[in-house]
Amino acid sequence: MSFHHLDQYATVSSPVTRATPTARVLAATAIAVGTAALPLGAWEHLGILAGLVVLVAAAAHVPASLILRRLAGPFVFVLAASTGLLFLVPGTPLIHVGPFGISDAGLQRFGFVLGRASVALTAAVILVSTTSFPELVQALRQLRLPGAVTTALGLGYRLLYLLVDELERLQRAARSRNAGGGTTRRRRLLVGITAAGLARAFSRGERTHRAMLARGFVGDLPSLAPKSWDLGTALTLAVLIVVVIAITLSAHVRS
Amino acid sequence: MPPLLAVRDLAFHYPDGTPALRGISFDVERSERVALLGSTGSGKSTLLQHLNGLLTPDAGSVTVAGFAVADDTVREVRRRVGLVFQDPNDQLFLPTLLEDVAFGPLNNGVDSHEAIHRARAILEELGLVGVESRPAHHLSGGERRLAALATVLVSRPDLLALDEPTGDLDAVSRSRLVRLLTTRPETLLTATHDLHVAAALCERGVVLHRGVVVADRPLADVLGDRELLERHGLAAPLDRSGGAPSTRPSGWRRAD
Numbered sequence: 001m002s003f004h005h006l007d008q009y010a011t012v013s014s015p016v017t018r019a020t021p022t023a024r025v026l027a028a029t030a031i032a033v034g035t036a037a038l039p040l041g042a043w044e045h046l047g048i049l050a051g052l053v054v055l056v057a058a059a060a061h062v063p064a065s066l067i068l069r070r071l072a073g074p075f076v077f078v079l080a081a082s083t084g085l086l087f088l089v090p091g092t093p094l095i096h097v098g099p100f101g102i103s104d105a106g107l108q109r110f111g112f113v114l115g116r117a118s119v120a121l122t123a124a125v126i127l128v129s130t131t132s133f134p135e136l137v138q139a140l141r142q143l144r145l146p147g148a149v150t151t152a153l154g155l156g157y158r159l160l161y162l163l164v165d166e167l168e169r170l171q172r173a174a175r176s177r178n179a180g181g182g183t184t185r186r187r188r189l190l191v192g193i194t195a196a197g198l199a200r201a202f203s204r205g206e207r208t209h210r211a212m213l214a215r216g217f218v219g220d221l222p223s224l225a226p227k228s229w230d231l232g233t234a235l236t237l238a239v240l241i242v243v244v245i246a247i248t249l250s251a252h253v254r255s
Numbered sequence: 256m257p258p259l260l261a262v263r264d265l266a267f268h269y270p271d272g273t274p275a276l277r278g279i280s281f282d283v284e285r286s287e288r289v290a291l292l293g294s295t296g297s298g299k300s301t302l303l304q305h306l307n308g309l310l311t312p313d314a315g316s317v318t319v320a321g322f323a324v325a326d327d328t329v330r331e332v333r334r335r336v337g338l339v340f341q342d343p344n345d346q347l348f349l350p351t352l353l354e355d356v357a358f359g360p361l362n363n364g365v366d367s368h369e370a371i372h373r374a375r376a377i378l379e380e381l382g383l384v385g386v387e388s389r390p391a392h393h394l395s396g397g398e399r400r401l402a403a404l405a406t407v408l409v410s411r412p413d414l415l416a417l418d419e420p421t422g423d424l425d426a427v428s429r430s431r432l433v434r435l436l437t438t439r440p441e442t443l444l445t446a447t448h449d450l451h452v453a454a455a456l457c458e459r460g461v462v463l464h465r466g467v468v469v470a471d472r473p474l475a476d477v478l479g480d481r482e483l484l485e486r487h488g489l490a491a492p493l494d495r496s497g498g499a500p501s502t503r504p505s506g507w508r509r510a511d
Contacts (some may be wrong), residue, residue, distance in 0.1 A: 002260050005458055038356065061261055131389075134350030134351045134354070153347075154350050154354075155284070155348055157350055158348050158350060158391065158392070161390070161392040165392075174366060204345070210345075211340050211345045212336045212348065214309055214333060215333065215358055215359035215362060215410070216333050216359055216362030216363050217358075217362055222362060222367075223361075224370065225352055
């Protein structure tokens with residue numbers, strides 16, 4: 001199984017991939033936080049931040065079609081979480097849907113939440129498209145995230161591939177014997193495969209732990225020295241953060 | 256001078272009571288290359304895991320370079336015994352190959368820059384150039400096996416203990432790995448049921464059967480004893496056509 005398509009732009013040479021992964025994480029976080037901090041109705045400022053994100057995407061050579069495809073998944077959750085705003089925020093009713101009314105204020109808040117989510121999610125999509133998972137974990141370590149979290153992420157990333165491979169092998173073995181005719185049998189098969197997969201994952205974990213002990217593991221996962229920062233990256237990141245703060249503050253001042 | 260590895264009356268039962276090792280004794284001298292032969296379930300892997308304290312024996316002892324394996328010596332013992340597991344996927348658990356290879360030195364107190372330097376050097380030595388930032392699932396089976404070997408060679412062990420080192424490899428990868436192992440200076444103890452690999456790598460054979468050492472002789476003698484091999488599941492009893500298995504398959508030569 002290969003997930004290489006997930007971070008395929010990590011190997012494309014661009015100003016974004018030349019920056020350290022830590023700088024990329026900080027930049028994406030700054031844009032997401034700045035967007036979330038915009039006051040309601042600051043459409044102009046949201047537009048400027050969206051323009052900034054589009055510029056970063058262009059600099060990273062990440063095509064719009066890929067960003068839109070990847071936004072689709074998380075956007076479903078954003079829609080599900082924010083649809084209630086249409087009906088729950090009091091204001092002048094615009095449309096009636098059965099016993100519920102959609103107010104102007106509700107519509108505006110709903111739209112703004114979607115806009116904010118789109119900008120923040122786009123920044124996240126650019127980050128994960130241009131940064132490999134190992135680099136992300138390394139960046140999170142450098143940002144002093146708790147060791148238990150980064151260790152779990154690092155080991156989980158590697159073991160996830162093994163687990164999915166195991167499950168695929170089990171599934172193929174079952175299919176090769178014509179398993180799964182009828183809904184009940186398919187369900188039973190799924191339960192069996194999942195249980196066997198979990199049992200294998202458990203024994204894999206135990207064997208991996210032994211392999212770690214054999215190489216001197218005593219409880220702390222040591223990490224390598226992270227990539228060093230260069231002046232250009234530091235300056236670019238500083239400018240980006242200042243711009244985001246300025247946009248957010250000016251939105252608050254104007255509101 | 257004491258042997259590099261001394262195993263004395265080693266006994267071990269699995270938690271369900273099944274005996275795995277029953278009073279095993281043998282020595283391995285420095286620079287010796289020993290094949291631990293036995294059919295599946297003979298206790299080879301269990302024995303190897305005792306060599307660096309992963310399993311605790313019910314009775315008997317293991318001594319490595321003068322250090323009896325115990326709680327207070329286990330760190331030193333693990334530095335000296337490089338154990339390569341049967342499945343390289345068990346051994347490659349970090350997001351990138353470089354981190355995996357540097358894992359051992361970092362645990363042994365080597366600083367980060369030196370660990371990276373050593374890891375890169377051993378990867379280059381094993382021909383794994385350009386894959387250091389890849390995760391293990393982006394490597395081929397042969398590369399993965401070499402990578403697992405790199406994760407222990409980087410700590411410069413005295414004893415290299417390999418568990419079925421060529422188990423899942425195709426002919427080309429197997430030949431490459433065997434050629435590489437013949438050039439290594441470390442003392443070698445390799446558990447295998449592949450007699451061709453044993454013949455290419457080792458000069459002495461220790462045969463295990465149901466947790467007991469049933470033969471400990473020069474490998475050529477072991478491989479020439481058809482009855483011994485058949486009795487302990489290392490050769491098929493019905494295969495009478497070819498006589499004793501070849502001790503030196505063509506293309507593989509042990510570095511004497």
